[in-house]
Amino acid sequence: MTDLYGFDLATAVVPRPGDPSAYDAELHEGWRMHKAVNGGLLMALAGRVLAAELGGSSQGHPDPFAISAYYMSAALPGPATVRTETLKRGRSLSTGVASILQGGEERLRVMATYGDLDSHDASDVRTSATPPEMPPPEECAGREAAPPDFLKQAPILDRIDLRLDPATAGWTVGRPTGRGLVQGWFRLPDGREPDLLLLLLAADALPPTSFDFGIAGWTPTLELTVHVRAKPAPGWLRLKQSTRNFAHGYLEEDAEVWDSAGRLVAQSRQLARVLMPTQ
Known part of the structure; x- marks a missing residue:
């Protein structure tokens, strides 16, 4: 039963009750x-509701193909x-x-196109x-490698198993590479296997690439778009996130999500604002 996770x-x-367009949730x-x-968790929450709305009929469309969040x-x-x-x-x-x-x-507005990946x-x-x-x-770095101050601000790291x-991950020991690249392995520690909704979380699970520039500020997402390409196989997901342009306090991040079968199952791009510690 997935509700155990x-x-x-x-x-x-x-x-x-009495309002078919409204759902109550607890963040x-x-x-x-x-x-x-976390922004990916919020997208997954909205994605779950849209799956119920758009996939409910006998010829419904339960699977997110493209989903954009502001x-x-x-x-x-x-x-x-x-x-x-x-x-x-x-x-x-x-x-x-x-x-x-x-x-x-x-807080968030999502527009999405849904279909049926099984077709x-x-x-x-x-x-x-x-x-x-x-x-x-x-052989990769888990949460124990994160700076103590960062762990205090990131309880989400207790909910996911992320190995960089x-x-x-040189930034964790004060040696950022300056390449604007972060990659690693991702799964849930409670054994829940990946599905389409979890791909939406995974697309926003890596630390911001600004850390690899030596910038430790919080990086809130302004816009995130995820393209879901296939249903993932069970097992670890491989994540890659990079940026090519950090300017004027903003950066774009391109991410890939690969499943255990070596398939590219999701791609994303987001625009984020880098806030310095004093902001």
Whole structure:
């Protein structure tokens, strides 16, 4: 039963009686990064509601294909409301929007296109992308390698099992490479296997690439888009995140999520603002 897992509890919703477009949720303290709940967790919460809305009929579309989120204010631990609207129902694709609100203030707005990945031919793949090369998980750096001050602000690290490639984790010991690259292994420590919703969390699970520039400030996401390409196989996910341009306090980050079968199962891009410790 998936409701035994922390991730599923953190993204659980309850339909509001008498209001078919509203769901009640609880944002958990344990998924916080700095002051705010992790952006990938919020996207997964909205994604779960949209899957129910767009995939509910006999010819529904339960799987996210493209999902874009705009983060308007920091989502804090506590009660929240998710509101949805279906914009279009088509033969192969449907589109909807979802908003997460707290105290009447909109924290996040998502627009997404959903379909049915099971209708795709799994052999129909042509790609030049290759999985990131890194040591096995047991030879990579876990949460114990993170600076103590960082751990105090990141209780989410107790909810995920993230192992960073030592070649991209020099910033943890004061030796950033300056390449703007972070990569590593990802899974949930409670044994929950990856699915499409977990891919949305994984796309925002790595530390910000600004750390690899030696910049230790908090990096809130302004916009995040995830393209889901396939249902992941069980086991570890491999994550790669990079930036090519950090300017004027903002950076873009491109991420890849690879499953244990060596398939590129999700891609993402986000724009984030780098706040210095005094901001």
